[in-house]
Structure formats: structure tokens, C-alpha cells
Amino acid sequence: MKILPIVLACASLAAPVCDYKVGNLIESNKFNNVSICSEGKLFRENIEIRVSNGSEEIVVEPSVNIGYNPSLFVANFLNNGLEQVLYSVESGGSGGYSFYQMFSFSDEKATSVFNSEDFKPNITASYKEENLIEIDYQGKKLYLDSSNSGCQNHDDCNLYISDVNTILPFYNIALDRYYLQVLQRIYGGYEANNFGYISSLLEINEDGFTTISIGTLSNFSY
Secondary structure, X not given: OEEEOOEOOOOOOOOOOOEEEEEEEEEOOXXXXXXXXXXXXOEEXXXXXXXXXXXXXXXXXXXXXXXXXXXXXXXXXXXXXXXXXXXXXXXXXXXXOEEEEEEEEEOOEEEEEEEHHHOOOOXXXXXXEOOEEEEEEOOEEEEEEOOOOOOOOHHHOOEEEEEEEEEEEEEEOOOOEEEEEEEEEEEEOOOOOEEEEEEEEEEEEOOEEEEEXXXXXXXXXX
């Protein structure tokens, strides 16, 4: 668990608010406004997350505070009667990666309960047959079709697994709770030769996360 420093007065920034949400973040049955402020137009810099707390603001600087299209998602991830804030920002470029960080809030404190930069499971991949990739996900085997490869042969098509590419909020209607579906790309030779994604479904808690399901996805791109 990481406790973040808090500033209770936010400096004026040149850019307007680029995302705005309302959530039950700090106290049961009391709603808070949460917004993103930054500098720049397309490429955003000095990104801040601001949460209203009565007459004051809790201001948080995410670990990745530059990029494109910063956004917020507010939902019940911790199952503690409150909602948390999932922040995302895009890197831009051909890789199409985004960075994610989740915060929980109390009266004058923000806690980072998840950061995509820290999600690094031990995963390796190899060709099993001509059109089949075998993935070793921390001792568990997964498989992915490689028949759509743009490479001439396997020797020219080394397999690579990306860091976190995309995270999707995943809602369990029976439990009325959100989880994180983390996607990592697997590609051969070059990034555009994408075979699919390794999917990890995470349950988030105050002290970290638990991986509750893993699998593979194919035939689409983020």
C-alpha cells in the first residue's frame, strides 16, 4: 500500500478540466466531485486528480502525469461501501499503450491501491506447433492460435509479451462489484503482428490484488 502526499490547495493550470465524475469516495452516502486538470491541448502534462472534500480539495499527482486522453472511472472495486477512482492515460505512438492507477480516499489522504506499472507476472511464450503458441503464465499453460501471423516462418518471428496494454473494468452483477481485466499483447517479430492478448482478471483490495482468472483473447485489437 502506498500513501501519497496530499496538497490541499491546487495551483491554477492553463487547461480546463478534461474529465469529471461524481462518486461516493470518502464517506458513505456523501458524494464527491472528482476531476482531472492538466496543461496542454492534445498532449497533456502536469496532470492532477482533484477530489472535493467539503471546502477543501484533495489533489493527487498520478505516477504517470503526461500523455493523451486522461480519463477517470469511478466504481466500487474494494467492496468497502465506498467507490474508488481508476485513472488512465494513453502513451500515444504505435504501441497504443495506456497507464492505469487506482486510488482510494479518506478525509485528507489518497492511497494508491493499484498501479499498472507494478503488474509484471512471469509469462513466457513459445511455438508449440506450426499454428499454436504455448504460454506459460507462472506455471499455468495457456494456448493461442498463430495462423494469422504476418511472418514467413518462426525463425523470423520471435515472440514478445507486452507490459500492460489495456485495462477494462469488469462488473460482476451478482456481487455488485467491479474487477480489473488486464490485457497484455502477444506479438511476433514486430508489434503490428499481434496474435492476441493474455487476460488477467484481478480482484483489488487495500493491500494489493488477487489474480482470480487468466486466459487468452484473440481476433480483436485495442
